[in-house]
Amino acid sequence: MKKTLWYLFCALWVLATAGVLYHFTFGNYGEFDPQQRWLNVQSQLRLQDLDLPVTDSLSLVHVRAPYCSCNPLANAHSNTVPEHVAQHWIQAGDLEPLGFELPASPAALIFDGEQLIYAGPYASGAFCSVEDSLIEDILNGEQRLAGTYMNGLVKACRCLN
Numbered sequence: 001m002k003k004t005l006w007y008l009f010c011a012l013w014v015l016a017t018a019g020v021l022y023h024f025t026f027g028n029y030g031e032f033d034p035q036q037r038w039l040n041v042q043s044q045l046r047l048q049d050l051d052l053p054v055t056d057s058l059s060l061v062h063v064r065a066p067y068c069s070c071n072p073l074a075n076a077h078s079n080t081v082p083e084h085v086a087q088h089w090i091q092a093g094d095l096e097p098l099g100f101e102l103p104a105s106p107a108a109l110i111f112d113g114e115q116l117i118y119a120g121p122y123a124s125g126a127f128c129s130v131e132d133s134l135i136e137d138i139l140n141g142e143q144r145l146a147g148t149y150m151n152g153l154v155k156a157c158r159c160l161n
Contacts, residue, residue, distance in 0.1 A: 028070050028159055029126040033103040033152025043119065043148055045100045047111040050090060054114045058085045058139060061109040063102060065092040068159035073128040074106035074121075080130055085139050092161055104158035108135050120151025121158060128157045 033039075047054050050061065060081055064071050081087055092105040102119075106128075110118035123132040130136075134151065137143035 028068070028157050029155065030158065031153060031155055032107075032121050032158050033150075034160070035103065036152065037101055037103055038119075038150040038152035041150055043100060043116050043150065045095075045098060045109075045116045045119075047114045047116075049098050050088070050094070052088050053086070054111075055086050056113060059111040060085050060087050060135070060139065061111065062087065062089045063092050063095065063105050063107040063109060064089065065105040065159050065161060068105060070128060070157040070159055071106055073157055076130050077108070077122045077128075077133065077135070080133070080136065082139055102161055103152060104160050106158070110135060110138055116148050117145045118149050118151065120149070121154060121156035124154045124156055126155075126157055 047059055047061075052059065052061065062074070062078060064074075078087060092102055092107070095102050104121075106122065107120060108118065108122050109116060118135060118138055121134060122128055123130065123134055125132045134154065138145065
């Protein structure tokens with residue numbers, strides 16, 4: 001009887017530990033814009049609206065929400081940004097007064113001059129890894145976007161705003 005209880009306790013302990021690990025690892029994994037607020041939206045956000053200097057080349061604005069567990073994963077992307085791309089950091093709450101609805105963070109906003117050309121997560125996948133980057137080709141000039149791409153349908157590590 002004691003042996004059976006011990007095995008039952010061990011099995012429950014393993015299941016509980018696995019559940020907690022799953023929650024902390026994948027609890028923030030999901031669609032970047034689950035309510036699809038960005039579908040058919042054309043943003044009028046300009047770099048100058050953020051009180052940031054406008055350059056002739058690309059600018060990457062890193063958007064963070066305090067205490068989001070995905071921030072450290074997204075921070076790895078700032079180390080891979082080409083030197084010709086200006087980088088800026090803002091808080092997610094800074095966008096709301098400007099009328100720009102950000103469904104989740106961390107997010108990357110890429111501007112070509114003053115025009116927003118990309119808004120969305122840094123990478124796809126639960127770990128937001130540099131290998132799964134969605135922005136690298138844009139920043140390196142290997143991919144040109146025809147207009148503003150509001151990337152809300154991809155699944156990534158994110159904290160909903």
